[in-house]
Amino acid sequence: MNRREFLRSVGAGALAAVVPKRILAADRRRPNVVLFFIDDMGWKDTGYGGSDFYETPNIDRLATEGVVFTSAYAAAGNCAPSRACLISGQYTPRHGVYAVNSTKRGAVNRMRLVPIPNRTDLAPENVTVAEAMKAAGYATAMFGKWHLGKSGPTLPKSQGFDVDLSFNPPSGAQFKKTNDPKGIYKIAEAACRFMENNRDRPFLAYLSHHATHMAIQARKEMHEKFAAKKAGELHRHAGFAAMNAQMDDGVGVVLRKLKDLGLEKDTLVIFTSDNGGLPQSSQAPLRGFKGVYYEGGIRVPMIARWPGVVEPGSKCDVPVHNVDLYPTCLAAAGAAAPAGKQLDGESLLPLLKGGRRLKREAIFWHFPGYLDRANSGSRDRQFRTRPVSVIRKGDWKLHLFHEEWALDGGREKIDTNNAVELYDLAGDVGERKDLAARQTDKRNELLDDLLAWLKKSDAPLPTQANPSYDPTAPADTKKRGGRRKRKKQKPPK
Numbered sequence: 228m229n230r231r232e233f234l235r236s237v238g239a240g241a242l243a244a245v246v247p248k249r250i251l252a253a254d255r256r257r258p259n260v261v262l263f264f265i266d267d268m269g270w271k272d273t274g275y276g277g278s279d280f281y282e283t284p285n286i287d288r289l290a291t292e293g294v295v296f297t298s299a300y301a302a303a304g305n306c307a308p309s310r311a312c313l314i315s316g317q318y319t320p321r322h323g324v325y326a327v328n329s330t331k332r333g334a335v336n337r338m339r340l341v342p343i344p345n346r347t348d349l350a351p352e353n354v355t356v357a358e359a360m361k362a363a364g365y366a367t368a369m370f371g372k373w374h375l376g377k378s379g380p381t382l383p384k385s386q387g388f389d390v391d392l393s394f395n396p397p398s399g400a401q402f403k404k405t406n407d408p409k410g411i412y413k414i415a416e417a418a419c420r421f422m423e424n425n426r427d428r429p430f431l432a433y434l435s436h437h438a439t440h441m442a443i444q445a446r447k448e449m450h451e452k453f454a455a456k457k458a459g460e461l462h463r464h465a466g467f468a469a470m471n472a473q474m475d476d477g478v479g480v481v482l483r484k485l486k487d488l489g490l491e492k493d494t495l496v497i498f499t500s501d502n503g504g505l506p507q508s509s510q511a512p513l514r515g516f517k518g519v520y521y522e523g524g525i526r527v528p529m530i531a532r533w534p535g536v537v538e539p540g541s542k543c544d545v546p547v548h549n550v551d552l553y554p555t556c557l558a559a560a561g562a563a564a565p566a567g568k569q570l571d572g573e574s575l576l577p578l579l580k581g582g583r584r585l586k587r588e589a590i591f592w593h594f595p596g597y598l599d600r601a602n603s604g605s606r607d608r609q610f611r612t613r614p615v616s617v618i619r620k621g622d623w624k625l626h627l628f629h630e631e632w633a634l635d636g637g638r639e640k641i642d643t644n645n646a647v648e649l650y651d652l653a654g655d656v657g658e659r660k661d662l663a664a665r666q667t668d669k670r671n672e673l674l675d676d677l678l679a680w681l682k683k684s685d686a687p688l689p690t691q692a693n694p695s696y697d698p699t700a701p702a703d704t705k706k707r708g709g710r711r712k713r714k715k716q717k718p719p720k
Contacts, residue, residue: 325345
């Protein structure tokens with residue numbers, strides 16, 4: 228069934244087509260789903276996650292009331308592809324969104340390969356989680372950052388959301404005139420209205436916050452509070468702390484509304500982030516930040532609360548990531564996946580009910596391009612990341628770097644071409660001890676699994692040498708791919 232046929236089936240009789248009879252006949256209400264998708268919030272950026280400076284009481288309370296996933300991941304290292312993975316339920320090779328704007332970001336003469344072109348929107352024919360939940364009888368709404376298309380059939384209302392409050396926060400002079408600089412309360416209040424208007428039917432509310440993305444913006448009084456607070460050993464940036472605290476306050480507004488409406492027990496709340504944290508906020512002991520495919524760039528906070536299903540205060544160390552949220556929403560609703568839809572994730576319902584494993588053995592990432600603005604966790608000083616594919620299997624994680632693989636001999640030279648890095652996260656979560664040359668059996672096992680996945684998912688691999696590559700010349704900043712370099716951010720006064 229293609230997207231047009233699927234949408235045509237939505238209407239009279241569609242609910243019976245996708246929802247099992249046992250669910251329709253059940254007396255209990257199917258659960259609402261409230262999904263908080265925070266922008267650039269790192270693994271350590273909460274109180275429960277270990278910050279010694281930030282204050283996130285609402286998120287911390289949510290953690291005590293639900294299950295904390297300690298090995299949760301974003302399906303990509305930066306915003307747009309991670310969102311495409313969540314909304315489509317698919318890995319990056321299936322939808323082709325690999326980066327924000329371009330996969331050719333940085334000094335072109337330092338790129339050894341011609342990167343795979345990027346798609347900047349989610350294809351209209353891709354049946355989204357909102358469309359699938361709408362077909363199952365759910366009211367659907369999204370609030371905040373969309374980032375998956377700017378017109379017509381790629382906008383939220385064309386992709387299954389009944390209510391669309393997508394927007395960009397104010398900047399420049401406009402920012403100084405608002406008391407809600409990141410749109411945190413705008414999102415929270417609109418979500419509360421939506422929940423109240425749909426209190427008598429199941430709903431999916433997708434709250435896609437712009438915080439804690441740059442620019443660092445917060446109310447003056449909130450910034451003053453943290454400027455006067457004693458710095459921690461791990462965190463000390465008052466501006467970021469203020470923005471983080473306001474985001475937490477917005478989460479609290481929505482959680483209180485659920486309770487006031489009497490919907491708390493009937494709602495699955497999921498809280499997570501689109502990628503790893505910013506360089507302004509330490510993620511130690513993880514390596515790197517947003518944009519890299521080391522742990523600091525992709526490991527994220529994640530909590531799920533569902534009273535009566537999830538054990539309060541529990542923890543789960545099974546590796547999960549955001550392609551799992553689409554099938555999880557369907558499973559919670561008792562709804563089937565759209566016919567012909569390829570979902571790459573797995574429902575987390577068994578883990579929510581206390582299980583300790585999923586059917587799959589590994590999770591994957593694929594980024595066939597370049598991101599500029601290297602950070603302290605990057606492999607070199609030119610790019611945050613170069614083309615790379617990654618697998619995590621058990622506690623083991625392997626990085627396959629496309630430049631060395633494609634240009635320096637591939638598997639025949641694997642012991643000398645530096646194409647592969649292997650880490651044992653059980654004892655080295657910071658990815659500092661590359662074991663590829665010593666644990667060759669484990670390296671080859673994960674490499675075989677990764678190569679098989681790349682073939683199965685028809686993932687495009689960059690193999691063409693870049694004719695403009697010149698490592699001896701200065702980095703050509705006049706011929707940068709992608710976006711212009713941004714000015715250094717100053718915290719608000």
